[in-house]
Amino acid sequence: MSNSHNFKIAAEKIASDERHRKTIQFNISRYDAAVSKGMARYKNVELAKQEAAAIKRDVLQNWDSYLVEFEEKISSRGVEVLWANDAEEATACIKRILTENEALLLVKSKSMTTEEIELNHTAESIGCESVETDLGEFIVQVAGERPYHIVTPAMHKSKGDIAKLFNEKFNTPIGSTPEEMTEYVRQRLRKKYTSAEVGVTGANFLIANIGGISVTENEGNGLMTTAFPKVHIVLAGIEKIIPEMNQLGLFYPLLAAHGTGQQITAYNTIFTGPRKDNEVDGPEKMIVILLDNGRTNVYADDEAYESLACIRCGACLNGCPVYKTIGGYTYDTTYSGPIGSVLTPYLRGFKDFSHLSFASTLCGKCVEVCPVKIPLTDILLANRRKAVEQNLRPRAEKILMQGFKLMGSKRSGFDFISGKMKNFGTKPLNHSGWGPERTMPDFANKSFSQQYRNKKSK
16 A cells, blocks of 8 residues: 555544544643743744744755865864765664674664664664663653654653553553653663663754754753763764854754743753863764765755754644644654655655645644744645646546636636535545544535625625
8 A cells, every 4th residue: 555545544543543632632732831931931032033044044055065164173073974875874884883893782862863764773683782762762662663753752652651561561560650660761771871882862953163963852861872882973964054053042942942841951962072081981982974865855946945944843743733633653754743744755755755745734833833934834835736746646636626626717616616516525524534523514505605696686
């Protein structure tokens, strides 16, 4: 079956799952309350968003020079910089590094870019255990799942779900509180940190003018991941570049406020190289892998390139009515929600993933909440047009739209289909397509224009 067909089946199933809906509504409601408080701290959040958007547009205008500057600066401090054109090249680099360093265990801080290339599977394929150290990532790894959300990987699980999972996997008490489960994971991971040969992180920002890697997190796991292992691998998408270190004062609060509602994330670390001879902590080696993996395909498109400004705050997912209905797994891709629907066709091919750009109401909430002002709805519409131009849409849809064009081009035809025909055409949706939990409303037998003319003639 096609990805589009699988998406439709999965969406229909999860949309009818009341338990899933309640869990997501509860978790996102807490996010909404926190973000509301976070935004209230700004005197003028719109001005901050405009400034951030301008910086990211400048990056896209001068992308190559900023990346070269970053490479030159960080390489001068003994960091090895590797460029990976796609997931296959990145995987080959990581396999080589793990093999050369005889790694049997790696610890990994939260990183969606590592999910993009399935780093955990890569490590395990050569006999190296890979352990997620972010609590949410740890939970979904134990469950044998992927991250459900860009920022909160276990958003789809309640505390009861997690207690049951830990009871089954670790024999912890079934009635464990969140604090008790967190303490259990903390103690379990301590041993992993001190035993691992390799630590892996992503990058929230690549800082060009100092050659630095900025990682933001709330648990301290990123610091632990890089403090004990002898080798630190950074896997970063090439769009993460920003020009100057002083711009973090703008981006840190924007990312925190939109991502979790915080004034600023708890731990904000800038890595500029391996430890020096007179330093006690830190890795002996540091390797940065700069990943393309379809990003230059996005950049080459005049209508989609602005999506590379994304800072992965997850705000568009939390605001999207479609995401809140069908959940993160239905998209079947690394990046879900509006930003995933925009990016994925370019990263993984329009043939298999153009249907995601149709999974949107175009309500504009994603554009409203985006901290860097990405015109997501415009790009979604452009992607839809490209899918039609590439003949990737169902033939029945094309026939239906041609019929609507023919009937709707004249007032008489439009009155016909917007009157009695509406009820005739929509009733079948009660049984297929709309779902058994909802009923199509009964429409008026006459169109508005017909009713208006009748009223005016009296």
